[in-house]
Amino acid sequence: xxxxxxxxxxxxxxxxxxxxxxTLNWGIPRLMPGDPIGVLLSRFSTLPQSTEVMxxxxxxxxxxxxxxxxxxxxxxxALLSGDLGVSIYLYPRKVEDxxxxxxxxxxxxxxxxxxxxxxxxxxxxxLASVSRRLDxxxxxxxxxxxxxxxxxxxxxxxxxxxxxxxxFPPSGAYSPGLEPxxxxxxxxxxxxxxxxxxxxxxxxMLGGWAIGMRNLIIYExxxxxxxxxxxxxxxxxxxxxxxxxxxxxxxxxxxxLQIGLAVAGAITTEIVFSYPGLGYLMxxxxxxxDYFLMQGAFLVxxxxxxxxxxxxxIVYALVDPRIRYTYTGET
Amino acid sequence: xxRMPAKLALANPKVRIGIMVLVIIVAIAxxxxxxxxxxxxxxxxxxxxxxxxxxxxGTNTFGYDVYAQVVYGLxxxxxxxxxxxxxxxxxxxxxxxxxxxxxxxADEMLMMIxxxxxxxxxLALLIIIAAYIEQRGIGVESLIIGLTAWPWTARxxxxxxxxxxxxxFVYVAKLSGLGGARILVSEIMPxxxxxxxxxxxxxxxxxxxxxxxxxxxxxxxxxSISLGVILQQAVLWNAIQLGMWWWAIPPxxxxxxxxxxxxxxxxxxxxxxxxxxxx
Amino acid sequence: MLRxxxxxxxYKTLSGYVRAVDGVTFxxxxxxxxxxxxxxxxxxxxxxxYIILPKPPMVRIAGSIVYRGIDLTSITxxxxxxxxxxxxxxxxxxxxxxxSPTKRIRAIIRDLTRGRAEGDIEEKARERLRMVGLPGDxxxxxxxxxxxxxxxxxxxxxxxxxxxxxxxxxxxxxxxxVTMQRAVLEMLASFRDTGIVRSIILVSHDIAAxxxxxxxxxxxxxxxxxxxxxxxxxxxxxxxxxxRALIDSVPRLGxxxxxxxxxxxxxxxPRLASPxxxxxxxxxxxxxxxxxxxxxxxxxxxxxxxxxxxxxxGG
Numbered sequence: 025x026x027x028x029x030x031x032x033x034x035x036x037x038x039x040x041x042x043x044x045x046x047t048l049n050w051g052i053p054r055l056m057p058g059d060p061i062g063v064l065l066s067r068f069s070t071l072p073q074s075t076e077v078m079x080x081x082x083x084x085x086x087x088x089x090x091x092x093x094x095x096x097x098x099x100x101x102a103l104l105s106g107d108l109g110v111s112i113y114l115y116p117r118k119v120e121d122x123x124x125x126x127x128x129x130x131x132x133x134x135x136x137x138x139x140x141x142x143x144x145x146x147x148x149x150x151l152a153s154v155s156r157r158l159d160x161x162x163x164x165x166x167x168x169x170x171x172x173x174x175x176x177x178x179x180x181x182x183x184x185x186x187x188x189x190x191x192f193p194p195s196g197a198y199s200p201g202l203e204p205x206x207x208x209x210x211x212x213x214x215x216x217x218x219x220x221x222x223x224x225x226x227x228x229m230l231g232g233w234a235i236g237m238r239n240l241i242i243y244e245x246x247x248x249x250x251x252x253x254x255x256x257x258x259x260x261x262x263x264x265x266x267x268x269x270x271x272x273x274x275x276x277x278x279x280x281l282q283i284g285l286a287v288a289g290a291i292t293t294e295i296v297f298s299y300p301g302l303g304y305l306m307x308x309x310x311x312x313x314d315y316f317l318m319q320g321a322f323l324v325x326x327x328x329x330x331x332x333x334x335x336x337x338i339v340y341a342l343v344d345p346r347i348r349y350t351y352t353g354e355t
Numbered sequence: 356x357x358r359m360p361a362k363l364a365l366a367n368p369k370v371r372i373g374i375m376v377l378v379i380i381v382a383i384a385x386x387x388x389x390x391x392x393x394x395x396x397x398x399x400x401x402x403x404x405x406x407x408x409x410x411x412x413g414t415n416t417f418g419y420d421v422y423a424q425v426v427y428g429l430x431x432x433x434x435x436x437x438x439x440x441x442x443x444x445x446x447x448x449x450x451x452x453x454x455x456x457x458x459x460x461a462d463e464m465l466m467m468i469x470x471x472x473x474x475x476x477x478l479a480l481l482i483i484i485a486a487y488i489e490q491r492g493i494g495v496e497s498l499i500i501g502l503t504a505w506p507w508t509a510r511x512x513x514x515x516x517x518x519x520x521x522x523x524f525v526y527v528a529k530l531s532g533l534g535g536a537r538i539l540v541s542e543i544m545p546x547x548x549x550x551x552x553x554x555x556x557x558x559x560x561x562x563x564x565x566x567x568x569x570x571x572x573x574x575x576x577x578x579s580i581s582l583g584v585i586l587q588q589a590v591l592w593n594a595i596q597l598g599m600w601w602w603a604i605p606p607x608x609x610x611x612x613x614x615x616x617x618x619x620x621x622x623x624x625x626x627x628x629x630x631x632x633x634x
Numbered sequence: 635m636l637r638x639x640x641x642x643x644x645y646k647t648l649s650g651y652v653r654a655v656d657g658v659t660f661x662x663x664x665x666x667x668x669x670x671x672x673x674x675x676x677x678x679x680x681x682x683x684y685i686i687l688p689k690p691p692m693v694r695i696a697g698s699i700v701y702r703g704i705d706l707t708s709i710t711x712x713x714x715x716x717x718x719x720x721x722x723x724x725x726x727x728x729x730x731x732x733x734s735p736t737k738r739i740r741a742i743i744r745d746l747t748r749g750r751a752e753g754d755i756e757e758k759a760r761e762r763l764r765m766v767g768l769p770g771d772x773x774x775x776x777x778x779x780x781x782x783x784x785x786x787x788x789x790x791x792x793x794x795x796x797x798x799x800x801x802x803x804x805x806x807x808x809x810x811x812v813t814m815q816r817a818v819l820e821m822l823a824s825f826r827d828t829g830i831v832r833s834i835i836l837v838s839h840d841i842a843a844x845x846x847x848x849x850x851x852x853x854x855x856x857x858x859x860x861x862x863x864x865x866x867x868x869x870x871x872x873x874x875x876x877x878r879a880l881i882d883s884v885p886r887l888g889x890x891x892x893x894x895x896x897x898x899x900x901x902x903x904p905r906l907a908s909p910x911x912x913x914x915x916x917x918x919x920x921x922x923x924x925x926x927x928x929x930x931x932x933x934x935x936x937x938x939x940x941x942x943x944x945x946x947x948g949g
Binding site for chain 1: 467470471473474475476477478479480482483484486487488507560564567568571572573574586589590595596598600603604606607608610611612613614615617618619622
């Protein structure tokens with residue numbers, strides 16, 4: 025009962041967020057100085073069957089001859105039917121199809137990277153919090169990692185492990201000659217291509233998690249319940265276990281915020297390795313002034329972030345008794 | 356949290372080391388261009404040459420001197436960090452203070468907006484904004500970064516305002532008949548000053564990172580050079596695969612070191628303000 | 635049971651030592667409830683917290699704490715840990731949030747008593763909870779699901795679960811309303827009467843609350859004892875000028891005065907970083923003489939009482 029109303033509230037918040045994001049997406053080209061829409065339209069005039077495209081899509085979504093509110097309604101109508109327009113870069117493919125093809129590459133990169141960095145980072149941070157020597161040794165490393173731009177970390181890894189020590193392939197998601205399949209050869213080839221972008225993301229994110237965990241544990245060790253346990257002669261190990269458990273909770277909430285940053289990191293990292301996810305697509309879209317593709321990618325990224333936030337909310341409610349209590353016991 | 360004496364802050368080793376590194380980096384940006392005979396876009400005659408006495412960081416595929424590019428680019432990046440950081444901090448502090456101090460409906464509305472923008476990935480939003488701007492200078496880039504990077508600051512400042520608002524001195528000020536705005540400016544702001552400095556440090560670093568990301572995607576300044584632009588060119592022209600590490604690694608390293616220094620200062624100040632974090 | 639001898643515990647700060655406890659001597663007998671009273675900053679909380687958990691920034695400058703013949707200041711931290719809880723236990727000032735928010739009461743009890751308790755600890759806890767008026771299913775709850783008053787009673791039960799010899803109760807009544815205050819004090823007394831705990835040190839700024847249950851009362855001022863003796867005598871016929879001022883400030887014993895200031899006293903309590911010379915109370919004392927400013931008063935025995943004031947030194 026309480027759990028459901030908690031989730032319902034989150035769904036409402038995320039729906040509003042999506043509406044705002046989509047509205048921005050619609051409004052930005054119209055708000056910008058100059059004539060961005062004109063630029064956008066002119067991009068199509070050079071293509072074959074341009075008039076057909078103009079009539080099929082623009083009359084719906086960008087029907088500029090119509091009043092603004094009608095343009096807005098048409099935009100939503102197109103959006104809700106899954107119509108994100110036509111790509112210029114990959115003309116005449118539909119934007120939604122291109123994005124759906126790219127999405128799996130992002131998921132396979134971001135999801136494991138977030139989870140792995142979260143686990144290792146929290147573990148290292150906990151280690152640093154209990155050992156003064158490790159603390160002095162590791163903290164500067166964590167700060168450096170979290171300070172590095174994702175794609176620079178990717179550049180460093182690429183240089184080290186594809187040029188200096190040519191262990192991994194430099195680009196792509198799999199070797200050009202292979203067809204995606206579940207064969208052992210393909211999986212191995214895929215993993216080899218996947219390792220470096222994955223590692224770049226993990227390394228940068230790990231620093232932030234570790235710093236967070238270390239500070240949280242120190243706060244928890246100083247908290248009243250720790251003092252009480254100590255006053256009752258509880259062993260240090262037990263106090264640390266309690267502190268760790270309570271420090272985990274803010275770190276789970278942190279996951280929600282980190283996902284947005286991880287997506288941004290993945291965008292630039294994919295470019296370094298020509299990894300065919302949304303980020304690489306984004307670059308192509310920018311270079312070819314393919315505005316529909318760009319804006320479609322933005323929406324997909326927003327949806328991805330919202331969905332993962334929602335998953336984090338569910339996990340959080342399951343592990344923190346306080347959430348359950350707040351939503352059931354208040355009356 | 357009282358006004359922080361600068362002396363106490365400087366006693367913290369992290370603050371000292373961080374400021375030292377920052378001073379060095381700022382010095383490089385200030386003096387660097389005078390230490391090289393080349394401009395960032397001067398053809399030197401050497402193509403893809405490794406570091407040497409003549410070219411401390413070698414040259415790139417176009418025959419540009421990478422050291423000259425880096426020192427000029429650093430100026431651009433610092434400018435964006437400063438401008439973007441100031442804008443984001445100002446907006447964040449204003450929204451956070453208003454929200455925390457006004458309370459009620461205004462608070463709820465402001466926080467709803469804040470939370471929405473907190474969830475929307477900033478870089479992705481920046482990309483579609485920047486893509487529609489044809490002429491992008493450092494000013495424009497800073498502006499759009501400042502306009503999108505403020506939400507976490509608003510939330511943090513609000514929490515801080517709430518805790519300050521409940522303190523005794525605000526109560527006393529109210530009793531003495533000061534108006535809301537006056538209390539905000541005369542009582543809460545000074546007490547938050549040290550906190551705002553810390554927020555700005557993080558926003559400064561954040562703005563540099565966002566700018567580098569945008570630059571890297573080819574959405575950076577169209578009329579000037581920055582560290583991100585150098586990195587974009589390097590990756591675009593396969594510097595790594597060609598073994599020209601001097602082109603691709605140093606600009607990013609400089610950013611990482613700069614941000615590490617900022618974090619050190621921030622953490623050090625945090626330790627001064629919250630002695631519990633000290634070890 | 636517990637003998638504290640000339641204990642001096644200072645806080646080490648950036649600007650030097652703060653002399654929070656400065657030469658305190660007293661004995662806690664078996665079966666006794668000793669009340670310690672004083673304003674905030676008198677050192678009473680530092681004193682009891684040092685006894686149970688000596689750690690920085692508290693520094694012991696001198697003195698000893700002898701429990702059952704063992705000097706607690708000279709044993710290893712490991713040995714001290716073993717004495718805590720079974721020997722000396724505490725209901726802390728912050729009892730309302732002394733429990734980890736993400737653990738059920740049952741788990742907290744199980745973890746804290748692991749390897750230290752005999753028999754069915756859960757059954758024992760259930761029984762004790764009944765004694766303080768709580769249902770046994772509290773064990774299945776998280777701390778947040780309990781009210782502040784319930785949490786405090788749960789902490790009282792947890793702290794005494796291993797039947798400690800000495801229980802320190804630090805400001806346990808200050809956050810409660812008058813009825814709850816009385817109930818908690820009665821619980822403490824009944825814990826002593828039924829032998830669950832042998833002796834109790836009850837710390838409070840509320841002298842009226844102490845008077846309800848304490849056998850003896852010790853008054854502290856600025857890190858030192860001003861007067862210690864049987865509760866009836868100290869309250870009924872205070873000797874030290876400070877005790878007198880403290881008691882005068884309570885309009886009628888048995889009524890709370892928490893928010894009232896000490897009306898009979900002018901001036902502020904001394905700063906413990908640089909306390910006044912001689913008797914620390916002399917700047918605020920109405921009968922102070924020359925020697926009070928110059929020299930510290932030695933302890934003076936008056937009947938069953940010890941008073942630290944030149945008026946009673948017989949000189």
